[in-house]
Amino acid sequence: QSVLTQPPSVSGAPGQRVTIPCTGSSSNIGAGYDVHWYQQLPGTAPKLLIHGDRNRPSGVPDRFSGSKSGTSASLAITGLQAEDEADYYCQSYDSSLSGSVFGGGTKLTVL
């Protein structure tokens, strides 16, 4: 059971907008620790998508955006493309565990 909770799967049609929630608690997201997001294409290493709740590294399209409120964070993808089909993970810090924690991952299917 992951410390951060994500839905196992989401789906959307090309061009649509999807959101992937990440729910934590008072010892991680709710304490104010930053949330980061990763994209993992099949058979490859994860790639940083969003850091510090809402910041995109150079080269990440602005179709990807992050937000945070209370004990939850969210990744939004607009203008969905077939190449976005991947697993997405949120990550934060947990003060009870004194270390990094990940969500269980969400598989995005582009219909």
Add this chain to the structure above:
Amino acid sequence: QLRLQESGSRLVKPSQTLSLTCAVSGGSISSGGYSWTWIRQAPGKGLEWVGYIYHTGKTSYNPSLKSRVTISIHRSQNQFSLNLSSLTAADTAVYYCARGVLLWFGEQKTFYFNSWGQGTLVTVSS
């Protein structure tokens, strides 16, 4: 451009020790502001933080693995390594090395991971 490359034992027997090394190129492992981290992913499962070593040599481990994990830094070779002892089938996973970028939260160090190795599958089986 920073590059990380894992190497080491791919098939290990139960109760034995896993040893992996991460070679870093394109940047110095002695640079401040970064952690050198191991993250693993069991087949079909999510990501699990194993632990990290800071450039000072200070370590932090996942509490669920702490009694079995050692991460070391080898500055002259620009490498860092992972030893995981008393292996069981549950330790079968792809092991990734990664560079963590430091974010201060008050006096607490936190990290996000902006560079990853390609990963290496370690199978625990007799």
